[in-house]
Amino acid sequence: MHDGRVTSPSTDRPRRRGRRPAGEDTRTLLLDAARAVFSESGYDGATVRGIAGRAGVDAAMVNHWFGSKENLFAQAILQLPFDPEELVSTLLTGPAEQLGERIVRKFLTLWDATGGGVFTALVRSVTSHEQATQIMRELFLKRLFGRIQERAVDDRPQLRATLCASQMIGMGMIRYVVKFEPFASADIDTLVPAIAPTLQRYLTGDIGPPTE
Amino acid sequence: MHDGRVTSPSTDRPRRRGRRPAGEDTRTLLLDAARAVFSESGYDGATVRGIAGRAGVDAAMVNHWFGSKENLFAQAILQLPFDPEELVSTLLTGPAEQLGERIVRKFLTLWDATGGGVFTALVRSVTSHEQATQIMRELFLKRLFGRIQERAVDDRPQLRATLCASQMIGMGMIRYVVKFEPFASADIDTLVPAIAPTLQRYLTGDIGPPTE
Numbered sequence: 001m002h003d004g005r006v007t008s009p010s011t012d013r014p015r016r017r018g019r020r021p022a023g024e025d026t027r028t029l030l031l032d033a034a035r036a037v038f039s040e041s042g043y044d045g046a047t048v049r050g051i052a053g054r055a056g057v058d059a060a061m062v063n064h065w066f067g068s069k070e071n072l073f074a075q076a077i078l079q080l081p082f083d084p085e086e087l088v089s090t091l092l093t094g095p096a097e098q099l100g101e102r103i104v105r106k107f108l109t110l111w112d113a114t115g116g117g118v119f120t121a122l123v124r125s126v127t128s129h130e131q132a133t134q135i136m137r138e139l140f141l142k143r144l145f146g147r148i149q150e151r152a153v154d155d156r157p158q159l160r161a162t163l164c165a166s167q168m169i170g171m172g173m174i175r176y177v178v179k180f181e182p183f184a185s186a187d188i189d190t191l192v193p194a195i196a197p198t199l200q201r202y203l204t205g206d207i208g209p210p211t212e
Numbered sequence: 213m214h215d216g217r218v219t220s221p222s223t224d225r226p227r228r229r230g231r232r233p234a235g236e237d238t239r240t241l242l243l244d245a246a247r248a249v250f251s252e253s254g255y256d257g258a259t260v261r262g263i264a265g266r267a268g269v270d271a272a273m274v275n276h277w278f279g280s281k282e283n284l285f286a287q288a289i290l291q292l293p294f295d296p297e298e299l300v301s302t303l304l305t306g307p308a309e310q311l312g313e314r315i316v317r318k319f320l321t322l323w324d325a326t327g328g329g330v331f332t333a334l335v336r337s338v339t340s341h342e343q344a345t346q347i348m349r350e351l352f353l354k355r356l357f358g359r360i361q362e363r364a365v366d367d368r369p370q371l372r373a374t375l376c377a378s379q380m381i382g383m384g385m386i387r388y389v390v391k392f393e394p395f396a397s398a399d400i401d402t403l404v405p406a407i408a409p410t411l412q413r414y415l416t417g418d419i420g421p422p423t424e
Contacts, residue, residue: 133390162395170382174374178345183374193420198363198410208405
């Protein structure tokens with residue numbers, strides 16, 4: 001699909017070609033080491049020191065390149081193109097009643113930017129590795145929707161977070177994996193007003209009475 | 213699985229261990245032949261006669277065992293435990309404003325009955341075979357939500373059908389594939405009032421203005 005938008009100079013990131021500088025090599029070594037260590041030891045068992053040791057670099061390089069173990073996790077295993085903490089801050093900026101809209105728009109924009117490749121990789125890893133599922137649970141539920149929930153209503157926050165996850169993962173499945181039309185090619189501006197009220201209701205609205 | 217049915221003496225089955233009755237053999241032969249023919253020729257290209265020929269049985273056996281090409285499709289490729297036409301009839305029985313509730317309850321009940329195995333098989337086949345995706349599109353969008361749409365509002369029916377599909381597939385992913393709690397173990401009576409309004413709005417409510 002041709003996209004006629006003009007790229008603003010401020011978003012025009014430089015693309016390096018050819019040989020990577022040494023710093024990028026360190027980053028790649030750390031990502032490879034992280035995948036190995038997380039697979040062997042799980043999230044809790046893995047240490048920044050252990051991953052750096054496996055990569056043969058100083059532990060300070062983890063903080064330099066990834067900021068945190070969690071972010072290294074996100075990039076190595078889930079191949080997320082963003083820092084979860086930064087994303088949460090962005091989403092929490094603005095009125096609570098527009099949370100749903102910001103979430104849907106932000107994720108569609110992030111995922112569209114890779115042609116859905118990141119989302120598809122996520123689903124593949126989730127359907128084949130229990131470890132990836134555990135990490136995704138940690139990141140999406142605790143870090144992302146868990147923190148967003150702090151700003152929302154105080155009623156079954158974990159159920160609400162998983163309801164949000166159900167619509168978000170379904171959105172990605174239809175748009176990038178099974179590619180049902182017209183959803184797969186629809187403008188973000190068509191999808192946001194359709195889907196945002198669902199997220200908003202799951203976060204702050206009526207989801208029915210608690211049952212025992 | 214043990215089957216407690218009492219065999220009538222007139223059946224006079226041979227006592228070879230593990231042998232299935234002839235009828236079940238025919239059914240299995242047809243399912244195998246259907247998988248082969250649908251993979252080679254696609255849904256439109258496959259004929260009942262061709263599938264029966266491949267199985268080495270009379271074409272009347274397809275109608276006897278499956279009722280229709282579509283239902284054979286559903287059972288052979290998607291391993292759906294229901295007849296799409298029958299499901300549509302069930303869902304369309306009752307008030308239009310409770311369509312969302314009936315859909316969510318019916319699918320959760322059907323999928324829960326197999327421990328989510330059917331849904332997981334569906335996702336596996338969809339992420340690995342383009343053919344399965346095409347068939348799912350045909351069944352869910354045209355036959356199921358397409359027909360349900362005939363009872364709903366006359367505004368972008370295909371977009372509405374895919375919005376429904378996004379919530380339904382996401383519901384299945386969270387409950388059966390990634391198993392996020394408390395969603396994965398929640399009572400159907402907890403999930404239905406939470407999710408049904410989403411389906412209802414996608415079918416008959418406000419999904420935002422059309423954009424060009």
